[in-house]
Amino acid sequence: MAGIAKKENLAFSDENLTGRTQQLFFNPTEEENYTYYGNVDVDFNKRTSIDCTDLEARDLNQKIRDAMKKGYGTVVIKNPGAKHSLGVGILNKLNVIFEGSLGYFGIGCIDGPTVRVKGRVGWSCAENMMAGKVLVENNAGSCFGAALRGGDLIVKGNAGARTGIDMKGGTIIIGGNAGAFTGFMMQRGRIIVCGDVSANMGDSMYDGMIFVGGEVKSLGSDCVEGEMNEYEIRWLEQKLNNAEINSKTPVSKFKKYVAGKKLWNYDNLEPSERKGILG
């Protein structure tokens, strides 16, 4: 089976992730087992704001954590000033609003929050995000959603080169254009680009899907066009609707790109599944 791109293999598949960051194993001697690490009860109606003008990234991230501990469920960050590494490592449900642009590595390594950025983000935004929703109102830099594992990552404007590099799950939605090497080495997950995509799209992708509304300059190695089914068209429509994006191209005209699966010879099982068959 391996090495042949069968039509049924190219449709949507389950995305069961194992080894979540928050998973803790029970140990009766440890006091921490009374609470779940990083998980606090917050009230979304309780709102606070933090001015970032004179704060370093470390101080701001600590302040967000402190606010969560006090039960604030909505945190507004004023004047982020395009500083780097803001809002990283939030492992909880939380409503975060950035009233301005972020620099590099913004809101990386998050698990759960809903984030809205009223500005632009730099390189490697939402890197290794596990769950949650991030919406960027302007443009995004390169490596947008690098190593993404889950959640929805949305940018209304353009995204830079290597969008979704090495992504292992989740959905990236781009309202505008995407740069070169979009979906480079992606392993799972879905990328939706409403505009055009530059050269070498989907280069060396293992699996996953890229939906494109505009033109693709060139396909990378082992990226092939697939066939869209009714279900996927409905899904796209709903997904773009939820993301507040009005695509110029009607959803039915979108094209789907998948991995040709000619570059590798692995089987399709997760390690845990394989164990079940062998054992």
Add this chain to the structure above:
Amino acid sequence: MCGIAGVINRKKTVNVGEQMRLMLQGLKHRGPDSTGYAMYGTPKKKGFVMRFKISENEAEKVKAVIDSPEQLKERKTQVDAIMKKYGAKVTKQSSSTPYAFRYEFDFKGDLTGLATEIETIEKTEILSIGKGLELIKDLGDATTVSDQYGLGKFMGTHGIGHTRMATESDVDIKSAHPYWAFPFEDVSVVHNGQLTNYWGNRRVLERKGYRFNSNCDSEIIAVYIADKMARGIELEQAMHDSLDELDGVFTYVVATKDQLGMAKDYMAAKPMVIYESKDIVACASEEVAIRNIFPHEIKTYDPYEAEVKVWQV
């Protein structure tokens, strides 16, 4: 890693020295070894401005050999003698450090010959010659260099700058950016990245008679652009050609007497953020640098791979 920045004010003369200092100070974390400025004042109708150095900065932990004041004095006398020999009339001179000088001079004649002969003097390097261009580079962060050379009130239209993290060559002034495109007046370059076909290109250009002062790969971009322009190729075309002929990962910014341009390689591996408005265009490796001159929210974007942009004053 290195940080690069450029700013161009359209049809307006402003304190570009302070603009550049603020941007480069914001990029200090990308490279604290040295900082360089290439700034463009109002072009002189008559004569040139020359910036040159006759020794290295002898800061701590730097390999440069310490020169005695007598040696420095002798080298300066030699420079003056050559200027006189070529008939260049120095109208104004000043210096901020014992080893770096600024001359204004009237000259009609063989500028290349003059520049080449001045550089035969030991450790002497012309940083720039131009009608508007003044190139200043030294060890330390942006504020240190700006204070040392009194750049806080430099009035001009545009400028480029660089904060360097030394990876390919020594920490000294001769390996610091920006590079002046010897011997073409008013052309300078800053670069972030690595060039992999440096030696091959350098040998080709050396055979054509171009001089290289350092072993820094970035110097080749300045010489390469200069060589193209000498053959009558427009700046924008020369930059497009460089994408195919220079190998490696790079984003560079180049300035001439009335233009500012940027180019990014095919892999889009090195960052650049651009802010464009009617009055001003600013570009830098990170948005945080641009935000040092615009504290309010602005709309910026990243150029894509193989993109070349040129802006006019």
